Amino acid sequence: MRESPGRPRAVHCAAVLNLASTTTQQWADRAVAHIDDVLLDHAHCEKKAAGAALRMLFRYPEHGFLQEPISKLAREELGHFERMLRVLEARGVAYVRQKPSAYGGKLHNLLRTSEPDRLLDLLIVSALIEARSCERFRLLSETLEDAELAALYADLLASEARHHQLYIELAEQIESPSQVRVRLLELARDEARIVEAPSSRVRLHSC
Ligand SMILES: [Fe+2]
Numbered sequence: 001m002r003e004s005p006g007r008p009r010a011v012h013c014a015a016v017l018n019l020a021s022t023t024t025q026q027w028a029d030r031a032v033a034h035i036d037d038v039l040l041d042h043a044h045c046e047k048k049a050a051g052a053a054l055r056m057l058f059r060y061p062e063h064g065f066l067q068e069p070i071s072k073l074a075r076e077e078l079g080h081f082e083r084m085l086r087v088l089e090a091r092g093v094a095y096v097r098q099k100p101s102a103y104g105g106k107l108h109n110l111l112r113t114s115e116p117d118r119l120l121d122l123l124i125v126s127a128l129i130e131a132r133s134c135e136r137f138r139l140l141s142e143t144l145e146d147a148e149l150a151a152l153y154a155d156l157l158a159s160e161a162r163h164h165q166l167y168i169e170l171a172e173q174i175e176s177p178s179q180v181r182v183r184l185l186e187l188a189r190d191e192a193r194i195v196e197a198p199s200s201r202v203r204l205h206s207c
């Protein structure tokens with residue numbers, strides 16, 4: 001880890017993340033070498049996180065327990081999106097359409113189709129996306145030489161760890177904690193396989 005005076009110490013959240021694999025330093029070095037591509041992808045990811053949360057609210061109005069926490073989460077993700085737009089603007093990087101990694105689409109294909117399995121899987125997959133983001137934000141915060149960007153990532157990773165925990169707690173309102181754990185372990189293994197698939201694009205959730 002590269003320490004510098006004044007650099008904020010990132011929160012180490014790996015123990016609570018339930019991920020089945022650890023991202024390599026090689027990924028972080030490649031991401032930092034293509035940081036503008038990663039920042040643009042990050043802005044799109046925050047917008048997608050807000051969109052996915054809103055779609056959940058529209059799809060499951062009968063689940064009262066989801067409504068307020070997911071509404072708040074969606075607003076927070078939009079706040080992150082706006083923050084990333086400001087970062088891009090300050091760096092002179094245009095916010096444009098960008099080919100995403102295959103990660104989100106492949107994870108979505110893992111969802112079972114009948115309810116309540118689908119919602120359970122959606123909550124667990126959402127938790128895993130938050131976990132992977134948190135893990136990678138920590139790596140970026142430790143690798144970036146740019147102190148402002150390092151501080152941004154050190155700050156954002158705490159929200160993603162909280163979102164991870166929220167999605168798990170919501171899943172435990174659908175199934176028992178032990179059943180959630182079983183499915184979480186299965187989907188975490190799939191997530192690890194998907195995030196490690198070779199890719200020519202440098203993205204937050206690429207290999
Ligand atoms: Fe976020």
Ligand SMILES: [Fe+2]
Pocket residue numbers: 049077130159160163
């Ligand atoms: Fe999040």
